[in-house]
Amino acid sequence: MVLKVLPNIKHKRKRCFRFMLFGVKCIGCGSGKNNFSFYDKEKKQWVLCNLDTKKEKRSDGKFIGNFDKDSLIVFKEKQSYFFLNDSLELALNSSYDFATPFSSVSAIVQKSKGFTLLDKNGKYIVLPNKGKLSYVAENLIEEVKLPNFTIINSKGESKLAAGYESIHVLDNGVIQGINGDEIQYVDLNGHLLFTSFTKDVIVEK
Incomplete structure (x- = not known):
């Protein structure tokens, strides 16, 4: 137009x-x-x-x-x-x-x-x-203080117990945090759902 x-x-x-x-x-x-x-x-x-x-x-x-x-x-x-x-x-x-x-x-x-x-x-x-902030969901902010990533809410309160090497918010709202070989899945309230390890992940070729 x-x-x-x-x-x-x-x-x-x-x-x-x-x-x-x-x-x-x-x-x-x-x-x-x-x-x-x-x-x-x-x-x-x-x-x-x-x-x-x-x-x-x-x-x-x-x-x-x-x-x-x-x-x-x-x-x-x-x-x-x-x-x-x-x-x-x-x-x-x-x-x-x-x-x-x-x-x-x-x-x-x-x-x-x-x-x-x-x-x-x-x-x-x-x-x-100096850490970078960016929204990953409504009222959830990713805070990057290299080498750590974490999630805070709009009040500045941490939603994750630990920092991670990387963070991904999945389509279902679950947060995937990666530390070395360990992968943690956390809900939007910061509650740990389960833990897996990269050696358990099978990639089909």
Whole structure:
């Protein structure tokens, strides 16, 4: 679908309505409170527009959006990430080198001191560290502090008793943790289901 940029008009509210009337597809919608976004192909920008406040935010980077309709909007501008409220105003008064949308109570952010979990008030749930954080399921985060891998929840609590050399979350929600020849299978609550060994695994050729 080719999106044609309409000429600027005095009232951004009318402009937003014109975009909607012309059938521009909503790519993301913030919290859903009269916000919508689209990609301006001519200027190669993501545009966030609010129908109530008549505000518009443009980004040269990728619009990230959010997971939870009641959460803050993640917006990338140049090389920095920001959190915006429903009115497209800066929410946490800070910028980040990397940020994910909020999943339940936390978001993953990165600053100069490393990765951390952030609550909706902008406070750290865990202290920043050089270990990398990434979501593997809703409210479950893989924490990598080489050479160890582990799983924490959105409150920063460890869900696994031990660190592993590698971790995989299987389709059924079971966590597979590997340490040398030992393979442990753990549920999403951190309870050990069973243990096997790589010598027991038969690979058909």
